[in-house]
Amino acid sequence: MNGQIRDREVRLIGVHGEQLGIMSAREAQKLADEAKLDLVKVAPQAKPPVCKIIDYGKYRYEMARKAKEAKRKQKQIELKEIRMSPNIDSNDLMTKTKAARKFLEKGNKVKITLRFRGREMAHVSASRHILEEFAESLEDIASVDKAPKMEGRSMSLVLAVKKN
Numbered sequence: 001m002n003g004q005i006r007d008r009e010v011r012l013i014g015v016h017g018e019q020l021g022i023m024s025a026r027e028a029q030k031l032a033d034e035a036k037l038d039l040v041k042v043a044p045q046a047k048p049p050v051c052k053i054i055d056y057g058k059y060r061y062e063m064a065r066k067a068k069e070a071k072r073k074q075k076q077i078e079l080k081e082i083r084m085s086p087n088i089d090s091n092d093l094m095t096k097t098k099a100a101r102k103f104l105e106k107g108n109k110v111k112i113t114l115r116f117r118g119r120e121m122a123h124v125s126a127s128r129h130i131l132e133e134f135a136e137s138l139e140d141i142a143s144v145d146k147a148p149k150m151e152g153r154s155m156s157l158v159l160a161v162k163k164n
Contacts, residue, residue: 001040001056002029005049010041013052022048079158081111086120086127093130097137104142104161113156124150131157 005025012020012028015035020028025039032039032053040059043050080103082096100110112134114127131148138159146158 002032002038005029005039005041005051007041007049009048010051011046011048013042013050015053025051028053075107078108079111080108081113083113083115084130086114086116086123086130088130093134097134100134100138100159101141104138104159107161109145109161110142110159111156112159113154115154117153121153124155127155131155135159 005028007025009022010025010028011022012031014020014031015037020031028051029039035053037053038056039051040054040056041049042052080100082100084093084096088096096112100112103110112131114130116124116127120127128148135142135144135157141162142159143162144157145160146156148155148157
């Protein structure tokens, strides 16, 4: 920007978007000063670099507004968690499956966690089938994003919405 442009030659674009041609950086800076605006490098990787005469404060404001607008339009995917114990009853498992289905239908990812307490840690390998059954019951709308994995005293599995 302005005096920081070290290139010998630049391709200059005027205030109203018109091409002013290739000239030295000093000449371009002089034209920007005459217009009481800033000289900004918009394409530094081009040969020669492209500079534009603009109001830099206004330019930054416009860019921030565009970024904010783009952020507002994008969909945030949340990670919802469902916790269970390894000795869960089949009815409770069905209830948890319904809750997971609702989360998946809304477009969120679901993390199913089996928490092991005390002596339950001795039967970790026997409890893996609970997570596999859970994933199997939801395979019509979900796919396994992360396979069942032990993390400390809990085993977790992540399901994501299936892509058509």
